[in-house]
Amino acid sequence: MTGMLKRSGRQFLGPLREKLRSPGGAIGKEVDAVLNRTKPRIGRGEIIAGPAFSGKQFAVLLEGLACMATRNDNGARQIYAFYYPGDFLALHDFLRPESREHIEIEALSNCSIGTINRDILERAIQRRPMLGQALWQAAMIEARIFRQRLVMARWPALQRVAHLLCEQRARLGAHERVIPLTQIDVADATGLSVVHINRLFQELRQLGVLSKQRTIKVVNKERLQELAAFDPGYLDPGEALSYWDLYIDD
Amino acid sequence: MTGMLKRSGRQFLGPLREKLRSPGGAIGKEVDAVLNRTKPRIGRGEIIAGPAFSGKQFAVLLEGLACMATRNDNGARQIYAFYYPGDFLALHDFLRPESREHIEIEALSNCSIGTINRDILERAIQRRPMLGQALWQAAMIEARIFRQRLVMARWPALQRVAHLLCEQRARLGAHERVIPLTQIDVADATGLSVVHINRLFQELRQLGVLSKQRTIKVVNKERLQELAAFDPGYLDPGEALSYWDLYIDD
DNA sequence: CGGCGGCTTGATTCGAGTCAAGAACCGTGG
DNA sequence: CCACGGTTCTTGACTCGAATCAAGCCGCCG
Numbered sequence: 001m002t003g004m005l006k007r008s009g010r011q012f013l014g015p016l017r018e019k020l021r022s023p024g025g026a027i028g029k030e031v032d033a034v035l036n037r038t039k040p041r042i043g044r045g046e047i048i049a050g051p052a053f054s055g056k057q058f059a060v061l062l063e064g065l066a067c068m069a070t071r072n073d074n075g076a077r078q079i080y081a082f083y084y085p086g087d088f089l090a091l092h093d094f095l096r097p098e099s100r101e102h103i104e105i106e107a108l109s110n111c112s113i114g115t116i117n118r119d120i121l122e123r124a125i126q127r128r129p130m131l132g133q134a135l136w137q138a139a140m141i142e143a144r145i146f147r148q149r150l151v152m153a154r155w156p157a158l159q160r161v162a163h164l165l166c167e168q169r170a171r172l173g174a175h176e177r178v179i180p181l182t183q184i185d186v187a188d189a190t191g192l193s194v195v196h197i198n199r200l201f202q203e204l205r206q207l208g209v210l211s212k213q214r215t216i217k218v219v220n221k222e223r224l225q226e227l228a229a230f231d232p233g234y235l236d237p238g239e240a241l242s243y244w245d246l247y248i249d250d
Numbered sequence: 251m252t253g254m255l256k257r258s259g260r261q262f263l264g265p266l267r268e269k270l271r272s273p274g275g276a277i278g279k280e281v282d283a284v285l286n287r288t289k290p291r292i293g294r295g296e297i298i299a300g301p302a303f304s305g306k307q308f309a310v311l312l313e314g315l316a317c318m319a320t321r322n323d324n325g326a327r328q329i330y331a332f333y334y335p336g337d338f339l340a341l342h343d344f345l346r347p348e349s350r351e352h353i354e355i356e357a358l359s360n361c362s363i364g365t366i367n368r369d370i371l372e373r374a375i376q377r378r379p380m381l382g383q384a385l386w387q388a389a390m391i392e393a394r395i396f397r398q399r400l401v402m403a404r405w406p407a408l409q410r411v412a413h414l415l416c417e418q419r420a421r422l423g424a425h426e427r428v429i430p431l432t433q434i435d436v437a438d439a440t441g442l443s444v445v446h447i448n449r450l451f452q453e454l455r456q457l458g459v460l461s462k463q464r465t466i467k468v469v470n471k472e473r474l475q476e477l478a479a480f481d482p483g484y485l486d487p488g489e490a491l492s493y494w495d496l497y498i499d500d
Numbered sequence: 501c502g503g504c505g506g507c508t509t510g511a512t513t514c515g516a517g518t519c520a521a522g523a524a525c526c527g528t529g530g
Numbered sequence: 531c532c533a534c535g536g537t538t539c540t541t542g543a544c545t546c547g548a549a550t551c552a553a554g555c556c557g558c559c560g
Contacts, residue, residue: 129382143390150328184537198541432505443549
């Protein structure tokens with residue numbers, strides 16, 4: 001479980017070593033070699049990748065929290081998935097850039113990313129067939145995430161929200177209890193209205209699961225996991241949502 | 251758009267030539283060479299692949315209609331995706347057979363399938379790297395299908411049902427107007443109750459979209475597409491849901 | 501000619517949306 | 531340091547879509 005880079009106490013200063021969680025083991029050096037890290041910080045709410053990029057460039061999230069989302073005809077945002085440090089972004093349009101879905105990758109907190117040009121990535125894949133298989137796996141993991149969301153879509157609202165919070169906790173790192181989302185974000189990810197989310201949050205506060213502060217802060221994770229029927233093992237290391245596992249040198 | 255094999259007027263008698271819709275073009279012969287077609291017919295309601303198979307064997311659907319589904323704790327079935335002739339089944343657990351999700355592939359009509367052993371498929375991938383890339387693409391298409399279902403999950407019920415019917419029409423073949431599903435199947439795929447599905451069907455019959463018979467038969471596809479806000483192009487050839495395109499030699 | 505799976509119908513309940521308005525908070529600039 | 535504007539959060543009243551429960555019906559298959 002990766003977590004924010006700072007959490008481990010190490011700083012994001014030296015070269016990255018990414019280790020792909022794949023049957024083949026670590027191939028991160030390949031990616032490391034072609035990763036362009038000059039990209040500056042990205043502010044919350046900014047679009048990291050969208051139709052405008054159309055498959056010419058890809059990114060790896062280095063710090064922060066981002067999501068994949070679309071906006072429907074009414075302008076309502078729908079969040080499909082969250083991305084955490086180490087995740088590969090926007091792979092979905094590597095093979096078929098000309099999709100008519102208007103998918104965007106949006107920063108939910110301040111982020112920093114590394115980028116890779118399409119042709120460079122292509123060449124890397126040719127040099128290292130394992131990388132291709134790893135990307136296949138990444139796509140299958142993505143499919144699994146969406147399937148999981150489809151399952152959640154049929155749960156009662158409180159459980160849906162609780163489960164989302166459990167996921168965030170698990171992915172942000174067990175020690176980080178503040179979840180950097182707004183109630184609006186949670187609404188857009190669960191498909192519930194903001195008003196209803198707010199009422200559920202109050203219920204969670206009454207139950208002693210969330211703190212009474214404005215920020216989303218879990219103070220009783222056991223109770224939360226009960227409400228969510230959350231199985232911590234469903235994110236076990238071999239199946240983590242994160243395609244990449246970041247290790248920082250000094 | 252593939253359709254039932256019979257529709258084209260050709261019979262499913264001779265050798266198959268599968269053509270993968272991939273940037274690389276036809277690699278179906280590779281699959282054809284390793285496909286075991288001795289498997290007999292499978293009856294409606296039977297499980298084609300599930301936990302019991304655990305990644306040792308994979309299948310290609312040759313005839314009929316199947317789905318990927320799970321059952322939740324109450325025994326309720328949830329259908330994630332439909333499979334049509336030419337689709338590769340159960341690829342989802344090729345890389346990680348030990349998933350704890352109890353996904354099953356179930357025949358929704360009488361089906362026939364061809365099978366491939368895991369190790370044979372693995373060797374085929376090594377021989378032909380393009381096949382690996384094709385499977386990557388297949389996984390991305392699957393992810394897209396699920397994403398589409400997530401979008402639909404927020405639509406009003408009538409539109410959701412109408413869209414599902416449009417998809418079936420498009421995939422079964424434009425000339426096949428009877429959709430071989432039960433109202434129960436539609437309920438499990440849309441996440442609505444059977445009772446509600448029934449009422450929506452009556453509404454669709456009143457609107458002159460469905461015939462008054464017991465079978466699900468579309469008699470006014472234009473009206474149906476309007477209700478569904480269905481974009482026929484969203485299944486355009488390059489992006490079809492079907493991984494494989496079947497061609498039959500007499 | 502049962503019987504069972506699927507379809508139909510009605511009555512009732514309830515979860516969650518919508519609308520509307522106000523309060524708390526945050527960043528920015530004077 | 532405070533005033534202002536824009537988000538975000540909160541609360542209340544009302545509505546409505548869809549679930550559930552409970553029967554009864556149809557039609558096919560053995």
